[in-house]
Amino acid sequence: MEPSYSGGITDELAQRIKPLPTSPIKKNAHFLKGLCVAAKFENENTICKTPPSNENLGDTYSGWAYYSRVDNCGRAKFKSNDFSGKTNQFATEVQCVQTCRTHLKQLCNMTAPQRDRRTNYPMVTYDSNLGYCIEAPGSREDEGKENLFLRNETCMAICADKDSGKEEYPNGC
Structure with a gap:
């Protein structure tokens, strides 16, 4: 009597299957890519989850800020024109969207x-x-x-x- 196929792998077949080799270069590339994504995500969280500080809001320079509560970039007025990307202060709506709405x-x-x-x-x-x-x-x-x-x-x-x-x-x- 022949064994019936239940959809799984038989022990004999499992022994004959060899895992594909993974080169150290591929492992390193995936590791580095993961680090870059994690670093970028961490930076975005720091910038985007913090609303613009009241100390920097003013009426001198027009710009954009990200408001995580409503997941939106909105116009804002700032005391300084520091649009370096280190704070939740952007020169254009496109910069704000590309930084904070990547999801x-x-x-x-x-x-x-x-x-x-x-x-x-x-x-x-x-x-x-x-x-x-x-x-x-x-x-x-x-x-x-x-x-x-x-x-x-x-x-x-x-x-x-x-x-x-x-x-x-x-x-x-």
């Missing part, structure tokens, strides 16, 4: 939900086939959950650089 990048290749234009807000979605953002109807609550953005600037800052050939880790990592 939205995972949505860029998703298909936008089909919504009725008569009952939804005009929003934008990233079309990876075209390489830019196009108009699409959606709900304001969809931003951050679907490939839908309230502003074209946010959509382009998050998604358009994916296909533009820019480095994934611009700080050398």
Whole structure:
């Protein structure tokens, strides 16, 4: 009587399967990539989770700041023009979005939900086939959950650089 196949690996087959060799170079590359991602994530958390300090808010220099409570970049006035990237103070909305709203990048290749234009807000979605953002109807609550953005600037800052050939880790990592 022949043994029946239950979907698992037999002991004989398991002994014949050899693991693929992993070179030390590949291990080091993955390790370094992990360190770079972790370092970048830590920097972003430090900058983005801290609201702009009251001492630096003023009325002299216009800029942008990230407000983690509402996951949004908003206009702000600052006492100094220190847009070095070391504080939650950005010269442009694009810099703010690219630094603090990176979690939205995972949505860029998703298909936008089909919504009725008569009952939804005009929003934008990233079309990876075209390489830019196009108009699409959606709900304001969809931003951050679907490939839908309230502003074209946010959509382009998050998604358009994916296909533009820019480095994934611009700080050398």
